[in-house]
Amino acid sequence: MCKEYRMTASRVTFVTGKKVIIFLQDIIRFSKITEWERCRVNRPSFLHGALILMISGLVTRIMGFVYRVFLTRIIGAEGMGLFQIVFPILGLVLTLVTAGLPLAISKLVAEAIAQNDKARVKRIMGVSVGVVSVMTVILTVLMYTCRGFIEHHWLSDARAFPTYLTMIPLVSIIAISSLYRGYFQGLQDMSPTAWGQILEQTVRIISIWILAAYFIQYSLEYAAAAAMMGMVLGEFCGMLFLVASQRRRGRLDSVLPNGATRSRETVRQTLHAMGEIALPVTLSKLIWSVLFAAEPILVMRALKAAGFTTSTATALYGQYSGMAIPLLVFPTVFTGSLATNLVPSVSEAVAASERFRVRIRLSQSFTATAMVAFPSAVVLTMFAGPLTHYIYKEDSIGPILAVMAPFMFLLCLQAPLTGILQGLNKAGVAMVNSIIGGVLKLLLIYLLASKPTMGILGVSMATAASFTVSCLLNLWFVVHYVGFTIRLQALTRVALASCGMFMYMQVITWHKTPLPFGSMMLAILGGFILYFGLLCALRVLTTRNIRRVPRVGPWLARLVARMPFAV
Known part of the structure; x- marks a missing residue:
């Protein structure tokens, strides 16, 4: 068992009128931590x-x-x-x-x-x-x-x-x-x-x-x-x-x-x-x-x-x-x-x-x-x-x-x-x-x-x-x-990407009745690829938040970084 630093929070409350603002102030102190705490x-x-x-x-x-x-x-x-x-x-x-x-x-x-x-x-x-x-x-x-x-x-x-x-x-x-x-x-x-x-x-x-x-x-x-x-x-x-x-x-x-x-x-x-x-x-x-x-x-x-x-x-x-x-x-x-x-x-x-x-x-x-x-x-x-x-x-x-x-x-x-x-x-x-x-x-x-x-x-x-x-x-x-x-801004961007996906699939399947299986799969797979690209272009998906995904995050982040307009 070794000594390590750990962060604990003390809450300080200020009352201004009817509003209560609670913020956290970090205080560093020495303590011995157990194996359970390290696992946690x-x-x-x-x-x-x-x-x-x-x-x-x-x-x-x-x-x-x-x-x-x-x-x-x-x-x-x-x-x-x-x-x-x-x-x-x-x-x-x-x-x-x-x-x-x-x-x-x-x-x-x-x-x-x-x-x-x-x-x-x-x-x-x-x-x-x-x-x-x-x-x-x-x-x-x-x-x-x-x-x-x-x-x-x-x-x-x-x-x-x-x-x-x-x-x-x-x-x-x-x-x-x-x-x-x-x-x-x-x-x-x-x-x-x-x-x-x-x-x-x-x-x-x-x-x-x-x-x-x-x-x-x-x-x-x-x-x-x-x-x-x-x-x-x-x-x-x-x-x-x-x-x-x-x-x-x-x-x-x-x-x-x-x-x-x-x-x-x-x-x-x-x-x-x-x-x-x-x-x-x-x-x-x-x-x-x-x-x-x-x-x-x-x-x-x-x-x-x-x-x-x-x-x-x-x-x-x-x-x-x-x-x-x-x-x-x-x-x-x-x-x-x-x-x-x-x-x-x-x-x-x-x-x-x-x-x-x-x-x-x-x-x-x-x-x-x-x-x-x-x-x-x-x-x-x-x-x-x-x-x-x-x-x-x-x-x-x-x-x-x-x-x-x-x-x-x-x-x-x-x-x-x-x-x-x-x-x-x-x-x-x-x-x-x-x-x-x-x-x-x-x-x-x-x-x-x-x-x-x-x-x-x-x-x-x-x-x-x-x-x-x-x-x-x-x-x-x-x-x-x-x-x-x-967050209406994020929802609007996702909705725009979905609209782009919808328009693509409409074009692919235009005047095809009955719809062949191959055309349907092409429309769906192509639509999702376009949707993913639009999410990156509209900055809904960024390398920063993708990198946080466990295990596959770094690989996906490199893929997103290559998309047009991605950040």
Whole structure:
């Protein structure tokens, strides 16, 4: 152990009228720092963790598309409808099982690590494991004993019952995995989560190739159940990987070797802190899961009221939820990664009384969201029909996607804003905003989808209106709590680059109907290259901020430096 300098901050407050100006004055003093503190200084940054999850999320999302495309071509839109019908039930049960604890673990472990409080981390994990274990046993037994009621009164298509039975083991597997993910996120170590997701998708794809392709020769419902079995096997392998990773690199004695063995916080205070986070999130997810569980029932009834048969309505819902929605949410892999990192990062900043860091994180997330969402909206709106035709061999999915794609920015922005509110201990605000959007969605589905002239397009409109309203409400409250000012200049530059991309793709595809696959790919790839060049020319991307990207930053900075007008 050696003596080193370290910087600490003393806050000096001046009061002038009604304004309170807080600024930090650095004071240098000698102290002995522990090995834990040295690791904390050198641990991966917020950007590094976000980048890891972005890359893994992109890989797994692409793998997920391969999985869905292959599954769709095996079991068709109707089989996808059977596969998707049971997911609202799974979401509802998982909400009750985990009780919002993964988010609470992530936030509180980050705070305890910042305070070098080993005892508090142990207490947080012990309580979480106990609660999840009890709830898992109760609800798994309940799901099996109530299978008859589920089959006859809940499932909108009785052929989905084998898929429901196959889904039951997922509850315990995902519940255990969620605790480990919350723990690693609290450590701000995203690598185990990233590699676990890739392993999970790999096993799932291989299982689909083997199981669904075999059982389709017997019946459509057994093929859908086989697809669910592939998901069970994938989640199980991902869980085993997280368990092994925790034993190898996440042991608490290694993370906090000199941590305090007696917490400065009582058990009651820890439980109260967990409840403040977990209960609003649980209530939000519970209400949203109920709304989500009601969605297929309401959609099916609305489509039947519009004159569609049960088989056609199931196929239409499969096109919407199993084909159009995965394409729509593909860009959210980037902003979802930001949101995952924002919760512990914002929590740590608030615990250290460094609120200015929250505004920095918000500003970074806002610009990054625009850079991803604007061009994605252009591509998915322009090529909704050709993309769905070449991917799914279905021409009727394009209009469903085209209705929602223009609102991509608000969809992508919703997750980072929710993460910041949760990090600020305002999970209840995010809960109310999410519920408002969910209730609005169901009301609009009832009003729009039951009209014969709209049908499934009414569901798409209801979805777009739902996440638009929720995002705008989240944005208003974040600005209110953080005092964030939207950087219109940066957004305008990103919008100009997106417009240039749009005009290029219009020229490339002019008077080409139907659009050949080669022309579409040339337009998309060329458009993104032009978009990247325009971002550099407009100084949205500079060598200075690109160089800060971990690992690949220096290489990308050299590439940006060669772009015209780049700095």
